[in-house]
Amino acid sequence: MRKISVICLLTILCLMPGYSAFAEALISGAGATFPYPLYSKRAYEYNRKTGLKLNYQSIGSGGGIQQIKSRTVDFGASDMPLADAVDAGLVQFPMAIGGVVPVVNLQGVHPGELRLTPDALAGIYLGKIVKWNDRKIAEANPGLKLPDDAITVVHRSDGSGTTWIFANYLDKVSAAWHEKAGVGTSVNWPVGVGGKGNEGVATFVKRIKNSIGYVEYVYAVQNKLTHARLRNRAGEFVEPSMDTFTAAAKGADWKGTKGFGVVLTDQPGKAAWPVSGATFILIPAEPKDCDNAKTALAFFDWAYKSGAEMARSLNYVPMPKDVYEVMEDAWASGVKCGGKPAWKR
Amino acid sequence: MPFLDRHKADKIGDALFKGVSFFFAVSVIVLSCLLFAVLLWEAIPALRAFGLRFLYTSAWDPVRSVFGALPAIYGTVVSSIIAVVIAVPISLGIAIFLTELSPAWLCGPAGMAIELLAAIPSIIYGMWGLFVFAPLLASRVEPFIIERLGFIPIFRGAPLGIGMLPAGFILAIMIIPFISSVARDVFRMTPPMLKESGYAVGATRWEVIRRIVMPFTKSGLFGAVILGLGRALGETMAVTFLIGNSYGMSAGLLNPATSISATLANEFTEAVDAVHISSLVALGLILFVITFIVLAGAKLLIKRFSLAGGGRA
Numbered sequence: 001m002r003k004i005s006v007i008c009l010l011t012i013l014c015l016m017p018g019y020s021a022f023a024e025a026l027i028s029g030a031g032a033t034f035p036y037p038l039y040s041k042r043a044y045e046y047n048r049k050t051g052l053k054l055n056y057q058s059i060g061s062g063g064g065i066q067q068i069k070s071r072t073v074d075f076g077a078s079d080m081p082l083a084d085a086v087d088a089g090l091v092q093f094p095m096a097i098g099g100v101v102p103v104v105n106l107q108g109v110h111p112g113e114l115r116l117t118p119d120a121l122a123g124i125y126l127g128k129i130v131k132w133n134d135r136k137i138a139e140a141n142p143g144l145k146l147p148d149d150a151i152t153v154v155h156r157s158d159g160s161g162t163t164w165i166f167a168n169y170l171d172k173v174s175a176a177w178h179e180k181a182g183v184g185t186s187v188n189w190p191v192g193v194g195g196k197g198n199e200g201v202a203t204f205v206k207r208i209k210n211s212i213g214y215v216e217y218v219y220a221v222q223n224k225l226t227h228a229r230l231r232n233r234a235g236e237f238v239e240p241s242m243d244t245f246t247a248a249a250k251g252a253d254w255k256g257t258k259g260f261g262v263v264l265t266d267q268p269g270k271a272a273w274p275v276s277g278a279t280f281i282l283i284p285a286e287p288k289d290c291d292n293a294k295t296a297l298a299f300f301d302w303a304y305k306s307g308a309e310m311a312r313s314l315n316y317v318p319m320p321k322d323v324y325e326v327m328e329d330a331w332a333s334g335v336k337c338g339g340k341p342a343w344k345r
Numbered sequence: 346m347p348f349l350d351r352h353k354a355d356k357i358g359d360a361l362f363k364g365v366s367f368f369f370a371v372s373v374i375v376l377s378c379l380l381f382a383v384l385l386w387e388a389i390p391a392l393r394a395f396g397l398r399f400l401y402t403s404a405w406d407p408v409r410s411v412f413g414a415l416p417a418i419y420g421t422v423v424s425s426i427i428a429v430v431i432a433v434p435i436s437l438g439i440a441i442f443l444t445e446l447s448p449a450w451l452c453g454p455a456g457m458a459i460e461l462l463a464a465i466p467s468i469i470y471g472m473w474g475l476f477v478f479a480p481l482l483a484s485r486v487e488p489f490i491i492e493r494l495g496f497i498p499i500f501r502g503a504p505l506g507i508g509m510l511p512a513g514f515i516l517a518i519m520i521i522p523f524i525s526s527v528a529r530d531v532f533r534m535t536p537p538m539l540k541e542s543g544y545a546v547g548a549t550r551w552e553v554i555r556r557i558v559m560p561f562t563k564s565g566l567f568g569a570v571i572l573g574l575g576r577a578l579g580e581t582m583a584v585t586f587l588i589g590n591s592y593g594m595s596a597g598l599l600n601p602a603t604s605i606s607a608t609l610a611n612e613f614t615e616a617v618d619a620v621h622i623s624s625l626v627a628l629g630l631i632l633f634v635i636t637f638i639v640l641a642g643a644k645l646l647i648k649r650f651s652l653a654g655g656g657r658a
Contacts, residue, residue, distance in 0.1 A: 188407070196586065
C-alpha cells in the first residue's frame, strides 16, 4: 500500500512542472503554421523583456479560425484573410508578409533559371501540360534545355493557408482553374502527389526527378530548392525575394478593404512577386477577458515596432510603418472593453 | 471476533472488486456504442447531403462541398490487402523458424527483436519510409517492376517511390511483428506429444509442420492475420507519408492514392465547412464499420474452424 502511494506521489510530482507551465501562460493563441517560427521567436524575446508568457499553438489556419470564433483562445492566426471577420465580431490585422514559391527538380536547371508564365503554371497544375518540353514552357525559356519527360506535380495533402494563397493566384490568372478547382485551403487537385506540410512538399520535390511543387519561401531557402521565376502582372519575370514580396504589398489598399482582408496575389507593380500573401491575427472585438486582450495588443504593438529585424532574420517581411499605424488605429476604434476602447495609441 | 471481522471485510472487498471489474467491463461496451453513436450523429449532415452516393462516388472537392468516399475506401482496403499478402508468408516463415528450426541461442534475441519492432511508433516507420525506403523503391525496385512486369496493368506508372504499393510495403513491415509473434506463440501451444507422434511414424519436419502444427493452430493463425489486418486498416501516419495523398482511383499500384485514415490526418485540422467536417467524420464511421465487419467475420470464421477442427481431432 505504502509503495503504491509513493508511486502515486512521484507521478503527481513529475506531472507538476508541466501543469504549472500551463498555468503561467498568460496569452494563448492558435492558428497558422506558416508564421509559427516568427511568433514563437517574438514571444520568446518578449518574455525575456517583460516576463509575459505567450502560448501559440500552430494547429493550422482553419483550426485557428474555429478556436477564435468559439473564443477558446485570446487570438487566432490565419494565412488567409477571413472574409466575414467583421460579422463574426473579430478584428483582423496582418502581422507579416510572405511568398509562395514554385520549386522544381530539373537536372541542369539552376535556381531562378526556369521562367514560368501564369498560363504555364496553371496548365501544369491542371494536368494540361504534361511534359517539360511543352511549347508553353519552352517559349518563355529559349536558352534552357528542357527534358522530354513527364512532369510530376506535387501539392499539399493537408489543408493549408499556403495552398489558399497559391490557389487564389491560379484562380485569378486562369479561367480554367477557376472552373475546375477554385480557391480553398484544400482543393480538388486535378493531378499530382500530395505531401504533408511544406516540409513534405519540399521532400518530394527534392526526391522526385522532373517534379514541380510550391512551398513557402522560407522552406525553399532552407531546403536549397530550385525556385522558378514567375511572370507578374506587369509582364516581368521576377525572382521571389523579400524585396519582391514587399513590392507586392506596396500597392495594397489596406484602409479600403473591409476587415483588412487584403489578398496580395497578382498585384500590379513591376517588381511585385505575384504569389504573395499576408498572414493575419484575429482578436475579438469585445473580448471576454479584457486584461488578456490588452496584454495581447501590447505584445502585437511591440512586435510591429521592435520585431521587424527578427522577422527579416527569419525570412518574413515585416509590416511597414504606415501599414501598422492603420492597424493600431483600428484597434483603438475596434476593440472595446465594456464600451471603452481597449487600446490607446 | 477479529476472524469474523476479517471475513466480513473480505466479503465487502469481494463485492467491491466484482462491482468495479463489472463496471470496467461494461464501460468498454458502452464506450464503443457511444463512439458509434457520436460518429453516426456527426456524420448525419454528410449522409443527408449525399445519401448512399457518398459510398460510391469519387469526388472530393472542399471548395464546392462535394464529397464521395470511394477512393478512400478503395485505398484503405487495397493497401491493407497488399500488406497482408506480403506479411503473412514472411511472418509464418519467421514463426516456423523460431519454433521449429532455430538453434536455441537465437530464439530469445530474435523473438525480442520482433517484439521491439512492434513497439516502434508508426511515425518512425513513416519517416523511415519516406526518407530511406521510398528513394530506394524509386531508384531500384520500381523501375525494375515497371520494366519486367509492366505488361500487367497494375504495374504500370512512374517510379515515384510513393503510392499504393509502397504504402502496402510499409504496412507489411509494420504488421509482420504482430502476426509473427502471435503465430510463434500459437505454434508453441501445439502439444509436443502430437509432434513426437508425427516424428515417430516417420514424418519429416516439413510434414510435421504442414500436417500437424498448422492444422492444430489454424484458428490461432487466422486470428493473428486478422490482428495484422485490423492494424493495417487503421494505420495512419506511415500511410499518410507514403501513399501519395492523391484523391483518385487508378488500377496502377505504383500511382499515388489515398486512404481513409490518411484523408482524416490530412484534412481534419483545416476543415471549416460543416459538410466537409461531417464528411470526414463519415469517413471515420466507414472505417469503424469496415473494422467491425472484419473482426466480426473473423470471429465467425474462427468459430467454424474450431468446430470443424474439433470434429476431426
